Amino acid sequence: MRTRISSWLLAATVAVATVAVAPTPAHAAAYTPSSNPILFVHGWNSSATTWNTMIGRFQTDGWPSSRLRAFSYNTSQSNATTAQQVSQEIDRLLAGTGATKVDVVTHSMGGLSSRYYLKNLGGGSKVDRWVSLGGPNHGTSSANLCFSTACTEMRVGSTFLATLNSGDETPGVPAYGTWRSNCDGVINPVDSTVLAGAANVLSGCVAHNSLQNDATIYAQVRDFVNP
Known part of the structure; x- marks a missing residue:
């Protein structure tokens, strides 16, 4: 699995470096019957609608709407609680598609609850590939400005993150991919x-709330989940 990730990362790095002269073809990794359904998990103070643009692009590339699911949740609650909802949503998606x-x-923040699910709730056997767009996987100072349970968990050095990141940060068989921007x-x-x-x-200069809408990042994510 690590070899597969290393090969993909090399290809992605080259793509980022050359995007100005050789953009990714619009249908480089179009849907096939073996493509997995996709669950989208939004971040703090957001909702399922944040995925409308990306879901629309997946549909344009052939994914049936029945295999693309986003859901909304209470972003003030603990990420451990949200992880239970992630588990339920994945089970519904599997049951509904037969995948x-x-x-x-x-x-x-959606990366934290889903990582909790993978590490602590048996999700590793149900997930093939996992993507984090601008995830506070090791905390962010921005979380010092809000005071809900979820915000406390996102702070640098929090007990929640220390436990989540202990041992193997990418446990199990899923392939893990992260995207970040210096303009976040x-x-x-x-x-x-x-x-x-x-x-x-490391993507180009993309603001935090535009990571899920950027066309170049979309093409890279699409190719990552559907190699």
């Missing part, structure tokens, strides 16, 4: 998103 595994694409503006430090054992991609 054996899903891919999970997350933005910001919300995840501080930017390299908080990086996970040991993942394909870690």
